[in-house]
Amino acid sequence: MRLAPTQAAVLEAASATEDRTIERLAEELGEKPETVTGAVFALEEEGLLDVSEEEIEGVSLTEEGETYVEMGLPERRLYETALELDADEEPVSMGEVIGRSGLEGSEVDIALSNYARKGYGEIDSGELSATAGREEDEEADALALIAAEEPVTDESVLDDLTRRDLVARRESTVRSVTVTEEGVTALMEGIEESETVGQITPELLTTGEWEAVEFAEYNVEADAAEVVGGKKHVLRQTADRVKDVLVGMGFEEMDGPHVDSEFWINDALFMPQDHPARTHWDQFALEKPEEMDNLPEDLLDRVRSAHLEGVGEDGEGYHSPWTEEVARGMDLRGHTTSLSMRYLSGEAVGDLEPPQRYFSVEKVYRNDTLDPTHLLEFFQIEGWVMAEDLSVRDLKGTFTEFYERFGITDLQFKPHYNPYTEPSFELFGHHPETGELIEIGNSGMFRPEVLEPLGVECDVMAWGLALERLAMLITGAEDIRDLHGTLADIEFLRNAEVIY
Ligand code: PHE
Numbered sequence: 001m002r003l004a005p006t007q008a009a010v011l012e013a014a015s016a017t018e019d020r021t022i023e024r025l026a027e028e029l030g031e032k033p034e035t036v037t038g039a040v041f042a043l044e045e046e047g048l049l050d051v052s053e054e055e056i057e058g059v060s061l062t063e064e065g066e067t068y069v070e071m072g073l074p075e076r077r078l079y080e081t082a083l084e085l086d087a088d089e090e091p092v093s094m095g096e097v098i099g100r101s102g103l104e105g106s107e108v109d110i111a112l113s114n115y116a117r118k119g120y121g122e123i124d125s126g127e128l129s130a131t132a133g134r135e136e137d138e139e140a141d142a143l144a145l146i147a148a149e150e151p152v153t154d155e156s157v158l159d160d161l162t163r164r165d166l167v168a169r170r171e172s173t174v175r176s177v178t179v180t181e182e183g184v185t186a187l188m189e190g191i192e193e194s195e196t197v198g199q200i201t202p203e204l205l206t207t208g209e210w211e212a213v214e215f216a217e218y219n220v221e222a223d224a225a226e227v228v229g230g231k232k233h234v235l236r237q238t239a240d241r242v243k244d245v246l247v248g249m250g251f252e253e254m255d256g257p258h259v260d261s262e263f264w265i266n267d268a269l270f271m272p273q274d275h276p277a278r279t280h281w282d283q284f285a286l287e288k289p290e291e292m293d294n295l296p297e298d299l300l301d302r303v304r305s306a307h308l309e310g311v312g313e314d315g316e317g318y319h320s321p322w323t324e325e326v327a328r329g330m331d332l333r334g335h336t337t338s339l340s341m342r343y344l345s346g347e348a349v350g351d352l353e354p355p356q357r358y359f360s361v362e363k364v365y366r367n368d369t370l371d372p373t374h375l376l377e378f379f380q381i382e383g384w385v386m387a388e389d390l391s392v393r394d395l396k397g398t399f400t401e402f403y404e405r406f407g408i409t410d411l412q413f414k415p416h417y418n419p420y421t422e423p424s425f426e427l428f429g430h431h432p433e434t435g436e437l438i439e440i441g442n443s444g445m446f447r448p449e450v451l452e453p454l455g456v457e458c459d460v461m462a463w464g465l466a467l468e469r470l471a472m473l474i475t476g477a478e479d480i481r482d483l484h485g486t487l488a489d490i491e492f493l494r495n496a497e498v499i500y
Contacts, residue, residue: 040175041221041222055172055174075115091124195213257333270306273326280367345454384461390460406473421444422447440470
């Protein structure tokens with residue numbers, strides 16, 4: 001039988017009576033494991049070798065684990081110092097033991113939290129006692145075994161060490177081979193090495209030699225390493241798609257500062273200065289750099305008057321204090337409606353004649369409590385339409401059209417209150433996995449108290465939608481923290497698709 005040289009060598013190195021791993025064959029033959037693996041698969045296909053696979057769990061030390069093999073576990077070092085200070089007879093001050101132990105930084109916390117757990121003694125009101133005669137430490141022993149590449153059989157100790165991030169466990173596949181009967185026959189009849197060509201070259205073609213040589217066969221079914229390329233983050237994919245959809249619906253994009261004056265964030269929106277959302281419970285206040293102190297004076301006057309006296313014949317205003325100082329305060333914007341104010345006032349791109357449509361997909365910041373649907377920062381899909389005679393039907397129609405592009409067709413609207421819109425609506429959609437109704441946005445028609453000071457004489461409908469919530473509805477993620485941040489599952493990020 002004729003075989004390629006590596007195949008012939010592998011077949012000869014394998015045994016009919018004993019399993020040999022590919023690693024071992026590679027070592028014996030002085031070949032790379034990948035080369036031997038390729039030859040093994042080819043021989044298996046020829047029926048000359050049997051291949052068996054075993055999943056094994058490998059255990060290795062992390063960097064921290066290696067440090068402790070050298071230095072000793074922190075709790076063990078604490079215990080040994082405690083014994084030197086006779087803490088097995090009488091409790092000693094914790095500060096003294098720690099000082100003398102030489103433990104530093106995070107090691108101190110690690111030592112203290114494992115000390116009592118492992119029964120080395122007790123810690124009580126700043127004093128530390130030690131249990132006498134603890135010669136052994138199972139975790140330290142296991143670390144030493146792993147360092148010496150010896151097996152550790154106690155699973156629960158391994159679990160503890162894994163939890164402490166001192167060892168890492170990895171699954172891998174080990175392949176072993178034995179020579180089949182057919183293989184034995186072939187070996188007995190004699191193997192002839194054939195020189196096979198792996199790649200066709202211009203020389204082979206021009207000399208006509210290609211007709212005489214034997215080509216290596218490709219095994220397209222052989223295992224190959226999985227290649228994971230870079231890709232756009234699922235949230236960015238969603239943001240880009242949102243932009244495409246809105247541009248397709250005739251909107252232009254707004255941009256503007258993340259740090260803005262309260263004037264643009266709140267006052268222009270007819271948010272009373274004593275509104276609960278304007279406290280540090282809700283917004284992030286910042287120190288004010290001088291150069292940002294540039295508000296349009298005439299607009300400032302008109303907004304002040306809207307707050308104090310109201311607008312129109314029977315306008316009322318708020319009857320609560322309003323000061324320029326508060327309006328000039330600086331915040332991280334809690335919504336991008338600040339951008340809408342900058343554009344509608346003419347401040348951003350000059351006076352705008354109706355009809356106009358604008359949007360942004362930008363980050364906003366709120367002092368919220370973290371939970372499955374809230375982070376301290378998120379992306380808002382801001383938008384507004386300025387035109388004569390707009391109604392709530394236009395608003396609902398716009399949302400229906402927008403969300404349909406993402407396959408969301410069961411929107412629900414709930415009457416709501418915003419100081420700056422009347423009427424106002426919250427939007428809800430069903431979560432595809434849990435069926436739960438989740439809030440996805442807030443909207444309304446801007447009030448005269450907002451529009452008149454801005455100098456806008458027609459209707460404006462506006463909204464702020466949550467990009468992360470939209471991404472949750474599209475991908476089925478159940479927790480906003482599954483989308484980004486340390487808890488996000490890498491497999492999800494690799495595979496999630498924003499389908500449309
Ligand atoms: N600013 C609102 C929010 O953050 C959204 C909104 C914008 C509502 C414009 C109405 C009009 O919830």
